[in-house]
Amino acid sequence: MQKGWRSLLIAALITATSAAGAVETRTLNNGQLILEDVPNIPQTIINELNRYQNVRSASFRGWDLDGNGIYVSTRFGEVSQLHKVENAGGARRQLTFFEEPIGGISTRPEHSQLAFTMDAGGNEYAQIFLFDTENGTSEMITDGESRNGSILWNKQGSAIAYQSTRRDGRANDIWLTTFDGDKKEDRLILKSEDGSWWGPSDFSQSGSQILVMQYISSTRSNVHLLDLDSGEVSLLAGTSDEEADSRNFPAGFSYDNRSVYIISDKGREFTQLIRKDLESGDEKIITSDIPWDISSFILSKDGRRGAFVANENGMSTLYLYDPRNDRYRKVDSLPIGLIGGIEFNPEGDKLALTLNTPKTPSDSFVMDLGRRPLSSGDLTRWTFSEVGGLDSESFVEPELVHYPTFDEEDGKPREIPAFVYKPRNAKGPVPVVISIHGGPEGQYRPMFSSTYQLWLEKLGVAVIAPNVRGSAGYGKSYLAMDNGYKREDSVRDIGALLDWIATQPDLDAERVAVFGGSYGGYMVLASSVYYSDRLKAAVDIVGISNFVTFLTNTKSYRRDLRRVEYGDERDPQMRAFLEKISPNNNVDKIQVPMFVVQGQNDPRVPVTEAEQIVAALRENGNQVWYMNALNEGHGYRKKENSDAFTQATALFFAEHLLSEDQKKQLSLNEQ
Numbered sequence: 001m002q003k004g005w006r007s008l009l010i011a012a013l014i015t016a017t018s019a020a021g022a023v024e025t026r027t028l029n030n031g032q033l034i035l036e037d038v039p040n041i042p043q044t045i046i047n048e049l050n051r052y053q054n055v056r057s058a059s060f061r062g063w064d065l066d067g068n069g070i071y072v073s074t075r076f077g078e079v080s081q082l083h084k085v086e087n088a089g090g091a092r093r094q095l096t097f098f099e100e101p102i103g104g105i106s107t108r109p110e111h112s113q114l115a116f117t118m119d120a121g122g123n124e125y126a127q128i129f130l131f132d133t134e135n136g137t138s139e140m141i142t143d144g145e146s147r148n149g150s151i152l153w154n155k156q157g158s159a160i161a162y163q164s165t166r167r168d169g170r171a172n173d174i175w176l177t178t179f180d181g182d183k184k185e186d187r188l189i190l191k192s193e194d195g196s197w198w199g200p201s202d203f204s205q206s207g208s209q210i211l212v213m214q215y216i217s218s219t220r221s222n223v224h225l226l227d228l229d230s231g232e233v234s235l236l237a238g239t240s241d242e243e244a245d246s247r248n249f250p251a252g253f254s255y256d257n258r259s260v261y262i263i264s265d266k267g268r269e270f271t272q273l274i275r276k277d278l279e280s281g282d283e284k285i286i287t288s289d290i291p292w293d294i295s296s297f298i299l300s301k302d303g304r305r306g307a308f309v310a311n312e313n314g315m316s317t318l319y320l321y322d323p324r325n326d327r328y329r330k331v332d333s334l335p336i337g338l339i340g341g342i343e344f345n346p347e348g349d350k351l352a353l354t355l356n357t358p359k360t361p362s363d364s365f366v367m368d369l370g371r372r373p374l375s376s377g378d379l380t381r382w383t384f385s386e387v388g389g390l391d392s393e394s395f396v397e398p399e400l401v402h403y404p405t406f407d408e409e410d411g412k413p414r415e416i417p418a419f420v421y422k423p424r425n426a427k428g429p430v431p432v433v434i435s436i437h438g439g440p441e442g443q444y445r446p447m448f449s450s451t452y453q454l455w456l457e458k459l460g461v462a463v464i465a466p467n468v469r470g471s472a473g474y475g476k477s478y479l480a481m482d483n484g485y486k487r488e489d490s491v492r493d494i495g496a497l498l499d500w501i502a503t504q505p506d507l508d509a510e511r512v513a514v515f516g517g518s519y520g521g522y523m524v525l526a527s528s529v530y531y532s533d534r535l536k537a538a539v540d541i542v543g544i545s546n547f548v549t550f551l552t553n554t555k556s557y558r559r560d561l562r563r564v565e566y567g568d569e570r571d572p573q574m575r576a577f578l579e580k581i582s583p584n585n586n587v588d589k590i591q592v593p594m595f596v597v598q599g600q601n602d603p604r605v606p607v608t609e610a611e612q613i614v615a616a617l618r619e620n621g622n623q624v625w626y627m628n629a630l631n632e633g634h635g636y637r638k639k640e641n642s643d644a645f646t647q648a649t650a651l652f653f654a655e656h657l658l659s660e661d662q663k664k665q666l667s668l669n670e671q
Contacts, residue, residue, distance in 0.1 A: 023618070029629075029640045036614075036626040038595075041647045049650060051388030052454040053643045057362035058083070058092065058383035059354045060341040062107040062114065064133070067345035070352055071095075071114070072364050072383055073102055078639045082116065084133070088366065088380045095136060101637050104149060109157035115141075117149055122633020123601040124555075128162060141177060141184065142166070147557060150199035154207040161189070161200035161210055170556040172197040174212060176228070190226055190233065195560030201250035204257045211250040211260060214238070217564035218441035218472070219480045220245040223262050225278075236276060237262045247271055247476060254323065255303020263294050269475035273297055273308055275326065286326050293473060296340075299323065300348035305373035307351055309339050311473050313400065314419070314445045318342070318353070322373035329374040331367075338447050352382075359395040361385045361448045387450070395453050396421050398446045398465070403500035405469075405493050416493050417474065418466035419446050422506065423456045429508035431461040431536075431657035432501055434494065436468070436527075438518030440482060440565065443473040451646060459653055462507055468493035468523075484567050484574075488581055491526045498534050509534070511657045515649075517541035517597075517635060518605060525583035525590070525613065532591040537656035539649060541597040542605045542634055545613035546585065547578035555603040587616040595625040595652045597645060599632035625652060 025036050058074040061082065069086045076094065079101035083092040096102055096116075103117035103126050112134050117126040125147045131138045142148045146166035153160050159178040167173050167188060174190040190212065192198050197215040201223075204210070208229055214222040222238025237248035251261035251273065259278055265271045271293045273286045287294055290310055297308040306321035308328070316339035321328040337357035344351055349369050356362040363385050368377035398421045404413035423430060433455060437444040444465040452463045467474065468490040470482030482490040494514070502509040512535055516524045521543015528538045544550045551562060551569045567574040579585055594617055598610035607628065617624045627648060629641045636642045 028644055029638075032629060032631045033641055033644055034626075034628045034630065035644075035648075037623075038625045038627060038648050039651065041644075041651060045651070046643075046647055048458065049454060049647055051390055052450045052458075053639075053646055054386065054388040055361055055390075055450040056385045057356075058085075058364055058385050059362045060343070060352050060364040061105045063343060063345045063352065064107075065110075065112050065346075067347055067350070070364060070366070070382060071105065071107070073105070074383075074385070075639065079637060082131075085364070085382055088382045089384065090382075092383065095133065096131070096138070104151055106151040106153055106160070108153050108160075109155055111157045113157075115151045115153070115160055117151065119633075121601045121631045122599050122635070122637060124603045124633055128160075145169075147555075152200040152203065152210075154203040155205055156207060159207065161203070163197070163199040165557045167191070171195075172199075172557055174198050174200055174210075174226070189228060189231070197561060202252040204253050205255070206257075209253075209257075211236075211253065213250050215561070217245075217561070218439075219247060219476055219483075220564075221247050221249065223248045223250045223260075223264075225260070236260060237264050237266070237274075245476070245480070251297040252299055255299065261297055261299075263297065265293075265476050269477060271295075284326065286321075286328070296342060297321075298342050298344065300344040301346055302348050304348055305344070305369070307342055307344075309342060311443075311445075314417070314443065314467075314473060316340075320369075320374050320376060324373070327374065331376055333376070333379055338445055351376075356447045358397045358446050358448060359392050361387065361450075390453075394424070394457075395448075396424060396456050400446075403466075403497060405496035407489075414469075416466055416468055416496065418464055418497065419444060421452055421456055421463040421465075423460050423462060426460060426462075426506065429506055431459075431511035431653075432507050432509075432513070433461050433463050433653065433657075434497060434512065434514045434527075435463055435465045436494070436514065436516035436520040436523040437465065437471070438516065438520040439472070440470045440490070440519040441472050441479060442519070443467055443471045445473075451649075454646070454650065455653065459650065459658065461653065461657060464497065464501070466493065466497055483565065485577060487566070488526070491523065491530060494523065494527045495531055498531060511536050511659075513537035513539070513653060513657055515539040515541075516543070518543065521605070522583070526581070528590045528592045528594065529583050529586045530589070532589065535592045537595070537653060538592050539595045539597065539652065540610075540613070542599060542602055543596075543609065543613075544605055545609045546582040548575060548582065549584075549612070550605060550609055551578075553606045553608055558604065584613055584616055587613070587620050587622075590617065590620070590622060593623040593652075593656055595649065596627070597636075598626075598628045599634060599636065600628055600630045601633045604634045 023036050058072040061071040072083050073080045082096040082102050083094050100118050105116045107114045119126040127140050128142045128148050129138045130141050146164050148164045150163040161176050164175045171192045173192050176189045178185050199213050201211040210226045212224050212226050223236045225234045246266035249263040251263050259275050262274045263271045273294045274283050276283045292310045292312045295309050295311045299306045308319050310317045318331040319328045341354040351367045354362050355365050363383045367379045398419035402415035405416050407414050455461050470490050501507045514524045514527045521540040524538050524540045548569045569575045596610050596614050614626045
């Protein structure tokens, strides 16, 4: 009989702990994945985790020309590609066959074509391609060198607007490409002169005007109206006053072009849906009785009906909207989960959406609509994504908790929201993995995670995903609470979570790990600086190790945007503060085993951030596993790399979180 999972696991861990001294380097995936001091993963372990690594999704990406079929993105090979589904439950017919995943998609009105973005090796220098859905041919329509995105067709399908760095490689401008038969013409229509990001949102019916967004920071963005004939840019929402921050997002023109819809938090904590009259300037707050952020809004092609989604405590709620009287109705028939990609079909009698729940990956659904704008009918599931043959009913759903932190709000301890996953049928206090989201202005929302389910079932650990201060979804005051010199207050929220874990009888405060990517990777490193005596392991994925070197080396098109969030390293006082709090300058305080994961082509957090923290930790005598993918960027998108990372992470957590008794108690049957 072969050795079981348990014995092979223990053998691998012995190998890992005995490899002190010289760095042991090996490669996987045709030399594209470099591993340093990461032990070999036994084949039996790979087999045991295989089903969790063969979970697919099928996100809605658009309606076809006649509105009868839909486009979805899903993965049958190494990366996600575009597929078409002709009817509910029908086969997914693959349309694109590239080695890189498809990015943004925008269907071309009145044509059997669509535009999509695609980069190379995760470098995020996406190009725009025009794809013919009938014959499968594609053509690059951008310059092949700049960074492009936010693709938007006009209503006639004769022109496409998009964001591009084409002018100088740094500025985030808006360009327009017009099509006349086989001829196309490119022109720059809006210049970014201040380091902010500009992108198109919606064309007017005639195509002569565009609603555009100016993103300055996570707490400040403006909406403008661009007139293509005159080139005039008019401010519709927001301000040029840096002291009057508000978040303003363009949501679309009304059907008659007399007004525009804007999502804004001006004068309030949460973003609300607003209708603004373009002639008078009058504004009407439509959703004033919803005390949460409105996250998306869409109108049907004929303007007779609309829909929007609210982010209510991390979960999505769908509302149908009547543009004639600004009334709306909550749709109660949807499963509890996260909603994305809402879009009416051309006839306006169906609404497609992506739905993700804690127990099911993203799939595409279509809702039948009644004759009246606020009436809805059946919700039909169009795709049924695989979950590796696992029983999805056995998956764990999280519990939303609020734990007290170090400061006060309204005379009481401030509470931090967190989603807690606990393994089924656990006996005794269980180890904990604290998973910290990136951003920093991100938000953990309880979407499906095969990785979490794997940890819960195979390792028997609990997972806690906090939304520390600075997270989105809880009002603009909360969003701004970690900016600038307040950066480490969010780290203190992790310390408060460690305190809370110690009060929970079913959680083991002596066996806790931290895990996070991007800004979450910084939080992992910073937590290791301050709480090494309370942690057993740390996994840093594409994380910032030094704010000054990060701001110096991140790509120029995003540097000014990050300075607003983290602070301007060119200011001597701020530079001194950033150097002081950077984990790379406090490596002597880190006394916890570390697994560092990076992509060589990362334009956001350059590979040098990983290299310098790995070198510093090794010089300090710390145990470090290091994984670097030469064909990836800011995170792993290729399945073979993602699989290797998932396997190594499971092995790393098993080594540092599980007692010998727990290893024996794991339900890992002999092969």
